[in-house]
Amino acid sequence: MRxxxxxxxxxxxxxxxxxLLSAPTPVAAGSITAGETRxxxxxxxxxxxxxxxxxxxxxEAATFNYxxxxxDGNVGGGGEADFVPANQTDATFTLETITATRxxxxxxxxxxSWELTDGDGTTxxxxxxxxxxxxxxxxxxxxxxxxxxxxxxxxxxxxxxxxFEATRAALAETEALLEVEVPYPVRVLVWASExxxxxxxxxxxxTLDEELITMxxxxxxxxxxxxxxxxxxxxxxxxxxxxxxxGDGPFNDAPSWLDEGTAVxxxxxxxxxxxxxxxxxxxxxxxDLRSIQSPPNQARFNNLFYGQSWSTVDFMIAQFGEAAFAExxxxxxxxxxxxxxxxxxxxxxxxxxxxxxxxxxxxxxxDFAERPGSDAGPVAEATRAPLAIPxxxxxxxSGGSSSSTDDGSTSGGGTSxxxxxxxGVGDDDANSAAGLIVAVVTLLVVVALGGGAFALFRRGxx
Ligand SMILES: [Zn+2]
Numbered sequence: 043m044r045x046x047x048x049x050x051x052x053x054x055x056x057x058x059x060x061x062l063l064s065a066p067t068p069v070a071a072g073s074i075t076a077g078e079t080r081x082x083x084x085x086x087x088x089x090x091x092x093x094x095x096x097x098x099x100x101x102e103a104a105t106f107n108y109x110x111x112x113x114d115g116n117v118g119g120g121g122e123a124d125f126v127p128a129n130q131t132d133a134t135f136t137l138e139t140i141t142a143t144r145x146x147x148x149x150x151x152x153x154x155s156w157e158l159t160d161g162d163g164t165t166x167x168x169x170x171x172x173x174x175x176x177x178x179x180x181x182x183x184x185x186x187x188x189x190x191x192x193x194x195x196x197x198x199x200x201x202x203x204x205x206f207e208a209t210r211a212a213l214a215e216t217e218a219l220l221e222v223e224v225p226y227p228v229r230v231l232v233w234a235s236e237x238x239x240x241x242x243x244x245x246x247x248x249t250l251d252e253e254l255i256t257m258x259x260x261x262x263x264x265x266x267x268x269x270x271x272x273x274x275x276x277x278x279x280x281x282x283x284x285x286x287x288x289g290d291g292p293f294n295d296a297p298s299w300l301d302e303g304t305a306v307x308x309x310x311x312x313x314x315x316x317x318x319x320x321x322x323x324x325x326x327x328x329x330d331l332r333s334i335q336s337p338p339n340q341a342r343f344n345n346l347f348y349g350q351s352w353s354t355v356d357f358m359i360a361q362f363g364e365a366a367f368a369e370x371x372x373x374x375x376x377x378x379x380x381x382x383x384x385x386x387x388x389x390x391x392x393x394x395x396x397x398x399x400x401x402x403x404x405x406x407x408x409d410f411a412e413r414p415g416s417d418a419g420p421v422a423e424a425t426r427a428p429l430a431i432p433x434x435x436x437x438x439x440s441g442g443s444s445s446s447t448d449d450g451s452t453s454g455g456g457t458s459x460x461x462x463x464x465x466g467v468g469d470d471d472a473n474s475a476a477g478l479i480v481a482v483v484t485l486l487v488v489v490a491l492g493g494g495a496f497a498l499f500r501r502g503x504x
Contacts, residue, residue, distance in 0.1 A: 099161035201271030303355030319349030
């Protein structure tokens with residue numbers, strides 16, 4: 043059940059969608075003069091860059107170059123611009139921002155320049171110009187204070203101000219908790235609804251998406267999308283900005299339960315997530331901590347995944363203190379596996395931590411001695427999404443369908459494909475022909491090396 047937010051009024055008119063950050067003086071070298079770059083974008087799927095050129099001996103060649111600034115490493119490219127050779131002409135370059143292999147999120151900062159060659163063979167390169175890429179469907183306004191800028195449109199200013207304050211507060215509090223500082227500015231885009239932001243999002247699993255409402259999303263290390271201007275949604279996403287800085291190293295990331303648990307911990311209220319873990323404890327059916335290294339593929343486990351991740355983090359901090367908690371993040375970032383980091387800080391691995399948590403919540407400890415890989419062995423991890431996939435916070439709407447696709451559960455030791463665990467139990471669809479059930483094979487890539495394990499894909503986080 044997704045909320046209906048009207049799209050009918052959206053006008054796809056061409057607008058200037060990028061905010062110009064720098065206004066360089068026009069280039070006038072030799073016989074070539076270029077104006078400022080203008081940008082046009084009807085919607086967030088593409089951008090057209092345009093520059094007016096005067097060349098006494100006609101423009102003969104034009105190349106466009108761009109960089110997208112990203113704390114994880116800039117990406118860039120460029121190519122031949124389109125133009126009609128003439129003394130006065132416009133050169134244009136159209137960049138697709140969302141393709142099978144490329145996702146440049148709204149809120150990204152571009153640095154662009156042009157290489158222009160005239161009929162005499164003179165080539166000039168224009169000064170670099172900076173832009174913030176905004177969704178051209180809307181007329182954006184922004185406010186900046188310190189390292190945080192919030193963007194909104196239409197009548198969303200109240201939501202934007204709530205978002206702005208919540209972002210700043212959550213960044214500061216999470217930085218204090220994890221003993222790190224985010225070393226770059228953060229931009230937050232506030233949409234009036236999830237539907238309004240649809241075209242700006244990366245394509246994703248339809249099945250899961252139909253069952254979940256996305257309320258917020260970290261789309262880059264320094265960019266947040268907010269669809270639901272709720273203080274806790276914003277605090278959650280802002281916390282992810284900091285967990286990334288605190289826990290993601292060159293070789294290792296914090297596991298999902300630690301990342302999401304911290305993000306929920308930074309919320310003021312846990313809402314459905316808290317309810318989900320409480321009832322799982324009551325029924326003695328929590329998730330094995332080791333099974334939530336990455337988010338569950340089934341919507342029905344969504345709230346429990348967040349809730350149990352939070353409960354585990356809450357337990358860690360209550361039991362061992364904030365300083366030790368920050369140390370766990372630091373140790374993972376430096377390259378330790380999650381098990382090794384927990385072992386060195388708390389003296390227990392993930393199984394041991396899970397048992398401490400179980401006992402603290404009135405459940406018996408489990409015997410993990412038989413579990414392959416429970417100690418020094420490899421940890422099987424579910425398929426991970428490609429680099430730079432956004433994090434998001436999602437909630438299963440009440441009364442949501444129970445249909446599902448696969449179960450990325452792990453089996454011990456080596457590689458394994460996922461179970462064909464279609465679980466339409468209790469649903470009318472449960473009797474549909476088996477042939478209609480699409481089993482998504484979860485590829486587990488496990489490379490055991492000495493007592494450690496490397497996962498070859500980075501995990502996507504919900
Ligand atoms: Zn999250």
